[in-house]
Amino acid sequence: MKRLLASLSVALALIAGAAPAVEPDEMLADPALEARARDLSTELRCVVCQNENIDSSNAGVARDLRLLVRERLVAGDSDKEVLEYVVARYGDFVLFRPPWKPITYALWLAPALIFLGGAVGIAAALRRRRGRKTEPLTEQELAEIDVLMGHSGKST
Amino acid sequence: MARLLIALPALVAVLIGALFLWGLDPDRDPGAIPSVLISQPVPEFDLEPIDGVGVPGLSKADLAGLGKPALVNVFASWCVPCRAEHAVLTRLVEDDGVTLMGLNYKDKPADAAAWLARLGNPYTRIGSDLSGRAGIEWGISGVPETFVVDATGTVIYRQVGAISSADDLAKIKAALAAAGSGDVAS
Numbered sequence: 001m002k003r004l005l006a007s008l009s010v011a012l013a014l015i016a017g018a019a020p021a022v023e024p025d026e027m028l029a030d031p032a033l034e035a036r037a038r039d040l041s042t043e044l045r046c047v048v049c050q051n052e053n054i055d056s057s058n059a060g061v062a063r064d065l066r067l068l069v070r071e072r073l074v075a076g077d078s079d080k081e082v083l084e085y086v087v088a089r090y091g092d093f094v095l096f097r098p099p100w101k102p103i104t105y106a107l108w109l110a111p112a113l114i115f116l117g118g119a120v121g122i123a124a125a126l127r128r129r130r131g132r133k134t135e136p137l138t139e140q141e142l143a144e145i146d147v148l149m150g151h152s153g154k155s156t
Numbered sequence: 157m158a159r160l161l162i163a164l165p166a167l168v169a170v171l172i173g174a175l176f177l178w179g180l181d182p183d184r185d186p187g188a189i190p191s192v193l194i195s196q197p198v199p200e201f202d203l204e205p206i207d208g209v210g211v212p213g214l215s216k217a218d219l220a221g222l223g224k225p226a227l228v229n230v231f232a233s234w235c236v237p238c239r240a241e242h243a244v245l246t247r248l249v250e251d252d253g254v255t256l257m258g259l260n261y262k263d264k265p266a267d268a269a270a271w272l273a274r275l276g277n278p279y280t281r282i283g284s285d286l287s288g289r290a291g292i293e294w295g296i297s298g299v300p301e302t303f304v305v306d307a308t309g310t311v312i313y314r315q316v317g318a319i320s321s322a323d324d325l326a327k328i329k330a331a332l333a334a335a336g337s338g339d340v341a342s
Contacts, residue, residue: 047189047297048297048298050187050189060262060288061288061291061292061296061297061298064287064288064289064291064292065292068289068292087192088192089192089199089292089293089294089295090189090192090295091189091190091191091192091295093189093190
């Protein structure tokens with residue numbers, strides 16, 4: 001029973017931790033639009049508390065942006081158009097997922113390049129190891145081994 | 157090829173060192189957000205004046221048709237740094253002849269009027285942004301913020317936070333001078 005209570009309270013605490021900042025008066029009556037608004041809100045960075053999305057931020061500007069997102073959706077904007085509308089005012093900075101454009105090429109390509117570099121390095125090292133030839137033992141060395149192993153002078 | 161490979165670790169170390177040098181520079185503010193408004197025309201907005209202040213409201217047309225550079229300052233009576241900045245702005249207007257426009261952000265008109273009556277009003281025009289929507293059009297993240305707008309209504313500089321240090325002030329003045337000379341050139 002105690003254990004059940006403990007796990008329950010942990011579960012509740014986790015739910016509370018994920019609580020959004022969206023207030024009831026902000027929400028749209030249409031559940032489909034509201035769901036899209038919630039999804040978009042998690043894509044947008046709050047410009048005050050920079051590592052929170054506007055869905056979970058209590059900042060005034062975040063609330064204004066949540067209302068703006070809903071307003072654009074009601075006006076018939078697509079998700080892409082809503083994001084473009086906000087980006088036009090606040091820049092790419094507000095997007096948690098950076099767009100693919102010349103200034104972000106290094107950001108997007110660096111992981112692949114580093115992986116490729118590592119793969120090439122490992123392949124080269126493996127090939128070198130495989131290509132190394134082992135010299136056969138000379139007659140004298142074989143004789144020495146026989147002596148050490150306690151055989152007579154003849155090699156088999 | 158082998159010789160190049162030997163130089164590779166040193167090259168990587170130099171690259172990482174350069175990255176650290178850039179990243180740990182105390183003058184670099186990692187929280188700074190680049191403004192998309194720089195070199196762009198002033199956004200569309202049209203704000204009513206504040207009741208009882210006696211200066212007209214503010215719109216895009218007022219800035220585009222001004223014919224000289226202006227400072228646009230986002231302020232509010234509830235904003236503490238704005239109170240300190242007020243003195244700096246007043247000096248800019250009185251001593252340097254700067255044209256100062258105000259965007260009164262999410263402020264009760266009566267509070268704003270009382271604040272300006274007590275401290276003095278250096279603003280030529282003030283738009284009352286009750287909803288904060290004009291603030292979003294300007295892409296502000298908080299109050300105060302100050303923009304330098306040139307004679308044609310193009311934003312050329314943005315200051316986030318109060319103009320508090322001599323360095324901030326020098327940058328604002330440099331931007332104003334650049335805006336002024338740009339006007340002369342055109």
